Amino acid sequence: MINKKYLWDVFKKISLCRNFELDAFKYLNEKKIKIPTYLSAGQESISASLAVICENIKVKPLIFAQHRCHSTYLSFGGSIDKLILELLGSNKGCSYGMGGSASIHSEKIQMYGHDGHMGTQVPIGTGACFESKKPTLVFMGDASAEEDYVLGALGWASTKKLPMLFIVEDNNLSILTEKKIRRNWHIHKVAKSFNMKGYNISDNPLEIKKYEKYFFKEPMLLNINTKRLFWHAGAGIDSNKTFDRFKLIKKSLGPKAEIKDNKNLDKMKRLWKRIYEKQ
Amino acid sequence: MEKNLRETIKDTIRKHLKTKKGKVFGQCLTAVGWVGGTLPELYEKDGMIELSMADVADGGFVVGAALMKSRPIYVIRYQGFNWYNCPMIINYACKSKEVWKIPCPIFVRSIAMEGGIGPVAGSSHHSLYYRMPGVKIVSPMTPKEFKSVYKAFMNNDDVYYVSEHRGSYDNKLELKNIYRSKPDLVIFAISITRFNALKATLRLFEEKISISFINILWIKPFQVSKQSYLDLKKSKFGGLVIDDDYTDGVSKSIANDLTLKTGKKVFTLGLKDKTAGTGKNLDNIPPNEEEIIRFVKNIIKINV
Numbered sequence: 001m002i003n004k005k006y007l008w009d010v011f012k013k014i015s016l017c018r019n020f021e022l023d024a025f026k027y028l029n030e031k032k033i034k035i036p037t038y039l040s041a042g043q044e045s046i047s048a049s050l051a052v053i054c055e056n057i058k059v060k061p062l063i064f065a066q067h068r069c070h071s072t073y074l075s076f077g078g079s080i081d082k083l084i085l086e087l088l089g090s091n092k093g094c095s096y097g098m099g100g101s102a103s104i105h106s107e108k109i110q111m112y113g114h115d116g117h118m119g120t121q122v123p124i125g126t127g128a129c130f131e132s133k134k135p136t137l138v139f140m141g142d143a144s145a146e147e148d149y150v151l152g153a154l155g156w157a158s159t160k161k162l163p164m165l166f167i168v169e170d171n172n173l174s175i176l177t178e179k180k181i182r183r184n185w186h187i188h189k190v191a192k193s194f195n196m197k198g199y200n201i202s203d204n205p206l207e208i209k210k211y212e213k214y215f216f217k218e219p220m221l222l223n224i225n226t227k228r229l230f231w232h233a234g235a236g237i238d239s240n241k242t243f244d245r246f247k248l249i250k251k252s253l254g255p256k257a258e259i260k261d262n263k264n265l266d267k268m269k270r271l272w273k274r275i276y277e278k279q
Numbered sequence: 280m281e282k283n284l285r286e287t288i289k290d291t292i293r294k295h296l297k298t299k300k301g302k303v304f305g306q307c308l309t310a311v312g313w314v315g316g317t318l319p320e321l322y323e324k325d326g327m328i329e330l331s332m333a334d335v336a337d338g339g340f341v342v343g344a345a346l347m348k349s350r351p352i353y354v355i356r357y358q359g360f361n362w363y364n365c366p367m368i369i370n371y372a373c374k375s376k377e378v379w380k381i382p383c384p385i386f387v388r389s390i391a392m393e394g395g396i397g398p399v400a401g402s403s404h405h406s407l408y409y410r411m412p413g414v415k416i417v418s419p420m421t422p423k424e425f426k427s428v429y430k431a432f433m434n435n436d437d438v439y440y441v442s443e444h445r446g447s448y449d450n451k452l453e454l455k456n457i458y459r460s461k462p463d464l465v466i467f468a469i470s471i472t473r474f475n476a477l478k479a480t481l482r483l484f485e486e487k488i489s490i491s492f493i494n495i496l497w498i499k500p501f502q503v504s505k506q507s508y509l510d511l512k513k514s515k516f517g518g519l520v521i522d523d524d525y526t527d528g529v530s531k532s533i534a535n536d537l538t539l540k541t542g543k544k545v546f547t548l549g550l551k552d553k554t555a556g557t558g559k560n561l562d563n564i565p566p567n568e569e570e571i572i573r574f575v576k577n578i579i580k581i582n583v
Contacts, residue, residue, distance in 0.1 A: 123336040127343020152333025
């Protein structure tokens with residue numbers, strides 16, 4: 001019963017993110033979005049699950065992310081209007097038209113913008129956690145995890161026993177270079193060698209939930225295997241052969257999910273249209 | 280009794296930790312020597328934070344702490360270490376206010392030293408930060424200057440790059456500008472070169488060569504007195520900017536600004552365009568008194 005409610009709450013967020021990204025894809029294709037854009041479609045279940053868990057355990061973490069973070073921002077309650085405005089290049093956007101897709105920022109949800117250098121959010125988030133002692137959630141990709149300063153940050157977070165959760169959204173690709181070409185090691189094992197908990201799991205919300213008991217009690221790293229639906233940047237599809245977590249969950253929840261998703265689809269279409277036409 | 284620069288820095292750090300409840304970050308702070316005696320003997324419980332030896336990540340930790348409004352002081356024991364420590368300071372902290380309207384003030388105490396240490400991390404590296412927006416660069420060499428810089432930082436929300444030099448820590452004297460009514464040349468000196476440039480100025484005066492001597496404390500934004508510009512305008516042979524960094528950086532930029540403002544030729548003198556070595560005659564140290572005198576005489580000879 002608890003899992004059913006949890007899964008439903010997660011689905012609502014995934015559906016919101018997915019429909020947002022589908023519209024962003026459309027606007028990119030039509031060249032109405034003119035800035036470099038990194039769509040998170042396919043990976044939404046990670047941030048959606050974490051956001052629901054944080055709500056349930058009543059934790060409002062500091063959030064540090066990088067590019068491909070639209071779903072992080074939306075899942076944790078960032079303003080949809082402001083994200084659309086940011087992608088359209090408006091100075092009323094969530095990063096004042098300065099940051100764009102890769103530097104999403106929101107004071108409201110304590111999400112700090114990113115500077116564009118992969119992985120810098122990891123040491124910066126670690127420093128913020130050290131100073132504030134607040135629960136801190138840091139997202140990175142499987143490529144960022146290879147940055148030397150990320151490893152230094154994991155080591156220090158462990159040494160100082162900081163209440164941090166490091167999430168590696170592992171889509172196996174750096175642009176299009178697969179992980180096996182870039183390295184022969186696993187980041188969850190590296191985390192373990194730094195004396196912190198480290199696990200390699202799927203982006204199934206129920207699997208993510210299994211680890212909530214450790215959240216923010218001590219540093220922990222979850223390497224979460226996922227699939228991105230679209231190109232590294234822009235509007236395009238790498239492959240049709242990928243699994244889609246969103247579709248799997250939607251199917252498992254039945255007609256109610258279909259109805260909710262259609263509502264989100266309409267809501268997003270209207271929002272995008274209204275904001276675009278106002279520009 | 281008047282305090283020297285070393286003691287002044289130490290007092291300032293103590294005040295930052297004890298009164299302002301701030302933090303000081305760095306590597307090997309509590310080791311023997313306490314960074315040239317510029318740190319009070321305090322520890323993590325007091326806010327003196329020993330970082331790991333992961334230089335690049337360390338810069339990021341300090342940026343994160345600054346985002347939480349803690350106004351950290353970051354001690355970088357050799358300025359050359361900035362090649363690894365500065366990326367997140369320059370690319371995040373310096374931009375944060377402009378991009379996200381979140382100030383990220385950090386007081387970077389960056390310390391120069393050279394002579395006999397080879398191709399390592401010595402000398403001043405303020406040019407490394409200079410080209411980027413959102414940073415203020417100062418080079419205090421006297422107790423009063425250091426106090427004024429700290430005060431300015433605490434009343435401001437920018438990143439401060441404080442270009443120190445170990446050679447100045449014993450100094451108790453305040454360095455004053457010297458203005459001349461009709462100077463032959465105006466010397467603008469930065470960091471440790473101010474001491475040798477002052478000596479050279481006084482010796483040249485004895486030889487009837489009239490030099491105005493201007494101390495550069497504020498490198499970015501560049502600030503000198505109005506009288507300095509007037510002296511340069513009136514000068515016979517223009518100006519000379521002397522620096523403890525390579526000349527392809529701060530000194531040439533300042534020289535260009537001075538030329539544009541006054542129409543006078545401004546020369547530069549600093550570290551030579553070569554790597555320092557440990558062997559005899561292979562070092563690369565800031566210009567000494569004799570070199571400055573020779574350089575000035577050469578300018579005058581060329582322009583006569």
